Amino acid sequence: MKRLCIYLLLTSMLLAACNKSPVIDDVTMLDGNQIFDASLNHPENYLASSYLANPTENQLNTPVIIASHGYSASTFEWDELRVFADKNKGFYVSQVLLGGHGRTYQEFKDATWKDWQQSIKDEYEKLSKMGFKKIYLAGSSTSGALLLNLIKSNFFSSYTKPKGIFLIDPIVLPSNKSLTMIGLLGPVLGFTTSELEEGEKGYWYVYRPQESLKQLLAVIDLTRRDLEDGFSLPQDTYLKVYKSIKDETAEPVSALLIYKGLKTSKGANIDVEMVESNLHVFTRLKGRSNVSSTDEALQLKTFTEMRNKMLE
Amino acid sequence: MKQKILFCLFFFSSQYLANAQFNFSEFNLGLRLQKTQNLYWENGLSLDFSNDFLLNRKIHLKGSYVSSSLGSAIGSNAIHQESFIVGAEYRIRHLKRLQGLVGLNTGYFRANYEEDMFKILPHESMLLSVETGISYHFDAPYAFTLSTGYNIINGNGISTPGTLFPVFYQFSMFYSLKH
Secondary structure: OHHHHHHHHHHHHHHHHHOOOOOOOOOOOOOOOOOOOHHHHOHHHOOHHHHOOOOOHHHHOOOEEEEEOOOOOOHHHHHHHHHHHHHHOOOEEEEEOOOOOOOOHHHHHHOOHHHHHHHHHHHHHHHHHHOOOOEEEEEEOHHHHHHHHHHHOOHHHHOOOOOEEEEEOOOOOEOOHHHHHHHHHHHHHOEEEOOOOHHHEOOEOOEEEHHHHHHHHHHHHHHHHHHHHOEEOOOOOEEEEEEEOOOOOEOOOHHHHHHHHEEOOOOOEOEEEEEOOOOOOOOOOOOOOOOOHHHHHHHHHHHHHHHHHHHO | OHHHHHHHHHHHHHHHHHHOOOOOOEEEEEEEEEEEOOOOEEEEEEEEEEOOOOOOOOEEEEEEEEEHHHOOOOOOOOOEEEEEEEEEEEEEOOOOOEEEEEEEEEEEEEEEOOOHHHOOOOOEEEEEEEEEEEEEEOOOOEEEEEEEEEEOOOOOOOOOOOOOOOEEEEEEEEEEEEO
């Protein structure tokens, strides 16, 4: 009888642990049901397919770059590129919100990595069908893996080929290796909590459900295995990886895996630049409290280089 | 070059130990197949020895060499990396065919990042791991061990190699040179 009681107690404790839900502050957290990514209500301020719904011939010949953010982030991550484009002209920015992101915790929890990726595919398809001739892509962190998967799966073969792809701190291997144990620890933990700086609140999820962490691990693990087998870029598509040499989120060695596994259509090496930074997604400075002049210079240099490439 | 010297040292020392007048009660040499959780197959050699003076053969001393060059990196773009491991393990039910084991290992890890631009990244590290599993002894001279381990030192994106992952599983098949 005593043994049975202990067994029941342990089982109920385990079940209780498995049903953990975070306490969400709707007023301040993106996880809640009051704050949503601004692109959901005002796509005309973010998506080129919306704000250039009836493009002129001149606009169709102007480069447009689809910029997509990382896991648990939002369109906020590429706001500074849009500001740079507005100031310097010459290209359009289309800020894509990944599927399942920028909404409630439950929607984030329920989304798969293919849902995340679908938003990029939708915007690319629209711009291609509208007749844009110079489409570029920029992906930060997890979007790096999502874009590599699009290349590997030949998604672009049905559309206008992308002119170029820029990956900022793409993740193929996680820096925090406890992610590899999410299958074992996830059901017990339920979710993990991330520490946000004051300026980041409302733009990133505070809570990361174990279901979505499993999706993150699934997509980066698939990408790693695809890179081990090797694959090529679409014909005449340029790609450059920018990778911080110290990064507590995306292992810097991710850049090497991409360099070894991805070649141009002619079999040449892709471009990689290992940058002197300890920031994850070093092109996003907005919302951070400690930004140095070196960080600002690096951001400007990278945006300028991306713009120059698009205007070649 | 350094890795070849270490490999030769490992190989010849095992030969020496097997033939020396130490009268080991057990000396096993075998193949080790190792899989890291969410990363590579890294295979290689393993040796294991024990003696009555090691708590009546409850303690086993061991050494292993594993490399992705003998696993996932064969014919693929996986990174070439290798581990030199030494350790000790405590055997539970040590006189039975099926034995339990818990162990503590240390050693040296290095990865070859090939291109100069990546050599600024940390690519070598000390190893420190704990391990548990089972060992099964068939009629001599064959035995195998199956275990799982955790690398306490693992990659963090800053100061340790990024391809040094924490959880690994290994299967070793031993041939007993002395028993």
